[in-house]
Amino acid sequence: MEGIYFDNNATTRVDEQVVEAMLPYFTEQFGNPSSMHSFGNKVGLAIKKARMQVQELLGAEHDSEIIFTSCGTESDSTAILSALKAQPERKEIITTTVEHPAVLTLCAWLEKDGYKVHYLKVDGKGRIDLGEYKNLLSDQTAVVSVMWANNETGTFFPVVEMAELANAAGAMFHTDAVQAAGKVILNLKDTKIDMLSVSGHKLHAPKGVGVLYLKRGVRFRPLLRGGHQERGRRAGTENTTSIVGLGKAAEMAMEAMAFENTEVARLRDKLEAGILAKVPRSFVTGDPGNRLPNTSNIAFEFIEGEAILLLLNKFGIAASSGSACTSGSLEPSHVMRAMGIPYTAAHGTVRFSLSRYSTEAEVDRVIAVVPEIIAQLRKLSPYWDGDGPAVEPEKAFAPTYA
Amino acid sequence: MWDYSEKVKEHFFQPRNAGVLEGANGVGDVGSISCGDALRLMLKVEPETDIILDAHFQTFGCGSAIASSSALTEMIKGKTLDEALKVSNQDIADYLDGLPPEKMHCSVMGREALQAAVANYRGEVWSDDHEEGALVCKCFAIDAVLIEDTIRANNLSSVQDVTNYTKAGGGCSSCHEGIEEILVKVMAERGDSFKPGTPSAETAAPAAMTNLQRIKKIEAVLESVRPQLLRDGGNIELLDVDGKTIYVSMTGACAGCQMEALTLQGIQQKLMEELKEFIKIVPTKAGALSRASCNP
Numbered sequence: 141m142e143g144i145y146f147d148n149n150a151t152t153r154v155d156e157q158v159v160e161a162m163l164p165y166f167t168e169q170f171g172n173p174s175s176m177h178s179f180g181n182k183v184g185l186a187i188k189k190a191r192m193q194v195q196e197l198l199g200a201e202h203d204s205e206i207i208f209t210s211c212g213t214e215s216d217s218t219a220i221l222s223a224l225k226a227q228p229e230r231k232e233i234i235t236t237t238v239e240h241p242a243v244l245t246l247c248a249w250l251e252k253d254g255y256k257v258h259y260l261k262v263d264g265k266g267r268i269d270l271g272e273y274k275n276l277l278s279d280q281t282a283v284v285s286v287m288w289a290n291n292e293t294g295t296f297f298p299v300v301e302m303a304e305l306a307n308a309a310g311a312m313f314h315t316d317a318v319q320a321a322g323k324v325i326l327n328l329k330d331t332k333i334d335m336l337s338v339s340g341h342k343l344h345a346p347k348g349v350g351v352l353y354l355k356r357g358v359r360f361r362p363l364l365r366g367g368h369q370e371r372g373r374r375a376g377t378e379n380t381t382s383i384v385g386l387g388k389a390a391e392m393a394m395e396a397m398a399f400e401n402t403e404v405a406r407l408r409d410k411l412e413a414g415i416l417a418k419v420p421r422s423f424v425t426g427d428p429g430n431r432l433p434n435t436s437n438i439a440f441e442f443i444e445g446e447a448i449l450l451l452l453n454k455f456g457i458a459a460s461s462g463s464a465c466t467s468g469s470l471e472p473s474h475v476m477r478a479m480g481i482p483y484t485a486a487h488g489t490v491r492f493s494l495s496r497y498s499t500e501a502e503v504d505r506v507i508a509v510v511p512e513i514i515a516q517l518r519k520l521s522p523y524w525d526g527d528g529p530a531v532e533p534e535k536a537f538a539p540t541y542a
Numbered sequence: 543m544w545d546y547s548e549k550v551k552e553h554f555f556q557p558r559n560a561g562v563l564e565g566a567n568g569v570g571d572v573g574s575i576s577c578g579d580a581l582r583l584m585l586k587v588e589p590e591t592d593i594i595l596d597a598h599f600q601t602f603g604c605g606s607a608i609a610s611s612s613a614l615t616e617m618i619k620g621k622t623l624d625e626a627l628k629v630s631n632q633d634i635a636d637y638l639d640g641l642p643p644e645k646m647h648c649s650v651m652g653r654e655a656l657q658a659a660v661a662n663y664r665g666e667v668w669s670d671d672h673e674e675g676a677l678v679c680k681c682f683a684i685d686a687v688l689i690e691d692t693i694r695a696n697n698l699s700s701v702q703d704v705t706n707y708t709k710a711g712g713g714c715s716s717c718h719e720g721i722e723e724i725l726v727k728v729m730a731e732r733g734d735s736f737k738p739g740t741p742s743a744e745t746a747a748p749a750a751m752t753n754l755q756r757i758k759k760i761e762a763v764l765e766s767v768r769p770q771l772l773r774d775g776g777n778i779e780l781l782d783v784d785g786k787t788i789y790v791s792m793t794g795a796c797a798g799c800q801m802e803a804l805t806l807q808g809i810q811q812k813l814m815e816e817l818k819e820f821i822k823i824v825p826t827k828a829g830a831l832s833r834a835s836c837n838p
Contacts, residue, residue, distance in 0.1 A: 444578050446604035450554060463578055463604070472578060484602075487578040520560045520608060522571070522582040522600035537602075539571040539580040540658060540669065 143456040144502045146411075148342075149291050149319060149435060149493035150460055154385065155344040161388040162346070165381040173378055174369065183380050190387025197390040198336065198353055199327035207352045207370045208383050212318040212339030213242040215352035216285070218363040218374070219314040219335040220246060223283035224255065225361035230282035230311070236260040236268060236297070237478040240316055243285050244474070260286070265427040266295040266479050274305060281311035288320035288336075292462060292475040292491055293426025294435030296320075300331050307332040312358065318342050318350075322393035323400050323432055334358045340382060344495075345389035349382035396496050405433035407503050408494050412436040414507035419514050421529060425481060425489060434494045437462075439476075439485040440514050442523035442533065448490055451513040457506055462489040484523060484533065546605060547639035553609035558616050563598035568663030570655040579603040579648060581611050583655040585618075587663050592622045599655075606638075606645040613637045614652040623660050629653065643713065647683055678724070679710035679717045686724060693728040699736065701725070756817065757783055763816050764790070767809055771796055778809070781826055788813065789826045 145153070165186065171179030173187055188203075195203040209215045220233070220243070235247055237259045247257045258276045260268045268286075277284075284306045289296050303313040314335040317326060322343035328336065335358065338351040354360055354373070366375030393400075416422055421441040440448065445461030452459055462473030463486075471477070476486035492506070518524040522537040530536035546554075566584035573580025580603065586596040597615040601608050613634055618626040631649040635641045641649060661668035675687035692698065692707050701721045705711040711721050726736045751759070757780075764778055771777055776796030781789040790809075792802055799805075802825065810823040 442602065444603050444607075447554070447608060450605045454555065471576065483575040483578070487575075487602075520557060520600055521602050522580065523602060524600075537571060537580070537582060537600075539573040539575070539582070540654075 143458065144506060145458045146492040146494055146498065146502075146506065147458045147460050148495040148498075149294075149432075149491060151341045151347065152344045152495055153497070154341075154346050155389060155392060157392065158345055158385045158388045162381045162385040165384050169380075173380060174367070186384050186387075187378060187380060190383045190390075193387035193390045194338070194351055197321065197326070197394050198338070198351075199325065199329055200353055200355075201329035202356055204371065205328075205353055205356055207354055207374050208378060208386075209350040209352050209374055210348055210379065211350040212240075212316065212337050212342075213350075214363070215337035215339075215350045216240075216242040216314070216316055217246055218352055219337065219354075220250075220283055220285055221363060222359075222361045223312040223314065223335075224250070226359040227282045227312070230280055232256045232258065232278070232280040232282060234258045234260065234273065234276050234281055234284045234286075234311075236262065236286055238262055238266060238290055238292075238475045239285070239287055240291055240318075243287070243316060247285075255282075256280075262478050264480055266290060266293050266425070266475070267427055267430075268297060270298065270301070270305075273302060277305060277309040277311060279310060281306070281309055283312045283314055285314040285316065288315050288317040288326075289324070289432045290426065290475060291319050292473060292489075293437045293479075294319070294432035294493075295426040296324075296430050296432070299333065303332040303334070307334075319432060319435075322390070322397075323434060325397065328353060328355070340386040340389065343389050343393050345386040346382045349379050349386050351386070399496055401433045404494050404496055404498065407498055407500065408434055408436050408492070410500075411492060411494070411503045411506060412438065414503070415510050418507070418511040422514070423485075425476065425479065435491065436493075437489055437491045439481060440488040440490065441485045442488065442521045442529055443514065443517040444487045445490060447517050448488065448513060451516065452490075452509070455505075455509045455513075457509060459493075460491050462491070463487045544606070544642050544645065546609075546642070549613075549637075549639040550606055550609040550641065553612040553638065554605040557599075557608055557612040559596075559598045559612065559619075561598055561600065563596060566598070568659040570658030570660070570662055570668070572654045572658050573603070573651055575602070579607045579651055581607065581651055581655045583611070583614070583652075583659045585659050585663060587623065592624070594618050594621055594623065594626055603648070603651075604645075606641055607648040607651065609638055610634055610641070610648040610652045611655075614656065618656065623663070626656060627660060629656065643682060644680060678720045679708075679713065682709040682713060684708050684710035686720075689721065689724050690728055693725060694731075697732070699725065699729060699734065751817075753783075759816055760788060760813060763809070763813050767812065771805070786819070786821050788821055788823045790823060792825055 169183050171183045173180050173184035191203045191206045194206045200206060233247055233255055235243055251257050260273055262268055286297050286299055286302055288299050299315045306313040312334045315333055316337045318337055318339040319342060321338040334355045336353040340349040341347040360373060362373050364375045369375055369378055412424060415438060423439055425437045425439050445463030449461050462476045472486040476489055523529055523533040563584035563586060566586050568585035568587055570583045582600045584598045585594050588595050597619050599611040599615055601611045617629055617637055631653040634649040634652050635646060658668040675685040678684055678686050678689055689704060689708055689710055696707060698704055698707060701711055701718050704721050711718050729736045761780060764780055774795055776794040779791045779793060781791055796802060806823050806825060813821055
């Protein structure tokens with residue numbers, strides 16, 4: 141058995157057709173797209189095609205709105221820093237407590253430079269309060285950065301509506317859509333979204349390539365300055381092979397959009413229902429009625445996530461966890477904490493993220509294995525007593541802080 | 543994924559002595575649920591002999607926490623309480639053929655659970671009093687409080703200094719920015735300002751000094767430690783400087799004091815830092831030098 145990969149929100153396998161599309165650009169089509177000769181010209185045309193394929197996926201009005209970057213993080217940093225540079229009189233940023241570190245760490249750093257960052261809180265299901273958001277928007281807001289879908293729970297944010305509100309307040313709107321791109325229809329031409337980040341490796345393109353969508357007319361200050369690549373908006377010789385790969389992957393994602401939202405969603409639902417039915421004291425985190433079709437985040441109470449992952453791995457199953465130990469930090473996932481999930485459950489959250497390559501047999505296998513693993517670990521847990529949690533678990537075990 | 547030893551994996555996949563121990567008479571609950579690691583250690587101790595007849599554990603935690611707990615119970619069974627208390631966290635890590643640096647706290651937790659369980663058996667109250675702040679160096683698990691205290695206590699002024707004193711920043715170096723911020727804050731408290739790129743004392747090139755300047759500097763260092771010596775009823779006197787060797791005499795209570803060597807070592811260190819060169823301090827009785835030179 142080859143192993144079951146249910147960690148597609150972390151990264152995805154590059155589709156073989158994508159690899160095939162890329163291969164010529166390592167060897168026979170090695171030219172620099174900026175060159176005058178025919179070696180370069182053909183590569184330039186390939187990039188043009190990729191740009192149009194991505195334009196199609198994003199529903200952008202113009203292909204010139206697509207800027208190729210090196211990753212989602214670069215796109216996020218470029219967007220936020222550009223908005224601040226372009227509007228020096230505005231000193232405030234609005235984001236959420238559950239953003240990816242690509243945005244949160246940058247915001248924390250900007251706070252040291254004197255910017256005021258407002259972090260929108262989320263409720264128990266990971267939803268923000270639009271009323272709170274409206275109150276925060278002002279003529280001081282330079283940029284709003286809110287993810288399209290949360291990477292841990294898959295929960296969607298109302299970014300289209302939020303972009304309208306930001307636009308009305310004269311603020312720029314950026315969204316990190318690395319998890320959403322390829323899984324939901326993004327009709328950007330009909331929105332007020334100014335900037336949007338995409339990461340290639342989340343949609344079966346290679347790692348090391350990303351996209352920043354920049355709506356025509358939005359004022360922009362490049363992060364990397366130098367050559368005229370990407371119309372001077374992102375200097376540096378193009379990662380031609382990966383850009384070609386991302387174009388192909390975007391085209392394929394467009395074709396698979398319906399499949400992702402029906403078949404992949406069905407498998408995800410089956411997996412989730414199967415596990416919840418067999419494992420007591422487990423629950424879904426986030427907003428199950430409003431989330432990515434491939435993601436299920438389940439909290440298993442009274443045990444720790446790294447231990448779960450190690451045992452899953454022994455059975456050839458790959459997933460990820462919001463536990464502190466897996467990230468090398470001492471705190472569990474900030475997303476779980478923001479939703480108010482208690483520590484005894486937050487450390488035991490496991491994210492299963494499927495892809496269009498996931499199969500029914502794989503789902504059945506995981507449903508069969510997970511309950512055993514959870515029971516095995518609970519036997520070791522000081523919060524667990526026989527077949528159920530200890531009476532008043534938090535009192536039954538209250539360790540000395542050490 | 544962590545690079546766990548085979549022994550860690552084995553103790554995680556087949557933990558020994560897991561579960562409730564009936565008739566336990568010493569129980570220690572330690573850990574932090576917010577950090578995701580907590581452990582209950584249960585001991586059955588024979589009252590006449592203080593021998594640990596059986597030991598079980600229950601752990602809420604990661605792979606290495608479970609393995610450390612399992613290893614601990616194996617290590618202490620059959621030992622007397624006093625023998626068991628000699629088991630250090632390093633012993634637990636060694637028993638498991640090592641733990642990744644980020645996971646050493648799991649072995650510390652095992653050791654603390656043991657102390658807590660023994661205290662519980664003996665009817666004492668065990669409390670862990672170390673302060674913990676935000677984790678700065680993830681490689682060596684060094685928190686902000688420890689770094690701040692160390693900077694204050696030793697007047698440190700560079701990231702390199704902090705690494706030398708606490709290990710923080712000695713691994714992946716991704717926390718150097720965080721350490722600089724702590725330096726800025728703590729140095730501001732003492733009216734100093736952090737200067738990036740200031741070479742630490744150890745790496746500064748020795749400045750050329752005349753003999754007179756050098757001797758004055760040595761005198762100044764001795765002057766700075768003199769009050770402390772006087773307080774203890776002793777004193778120090780510079781006799782001669784011969785290249786890299788500095789002859790001093792210890793007088794009063796310092797002469798023959800058992801701590802003399804330690805005191806001199808401290809002074810030697812201070813001199814090296816001030817002179818920025820390698821020197822040796824040699825204690826000599828006053829007058830011995832001239833005699834020595836008369837009788838080659």
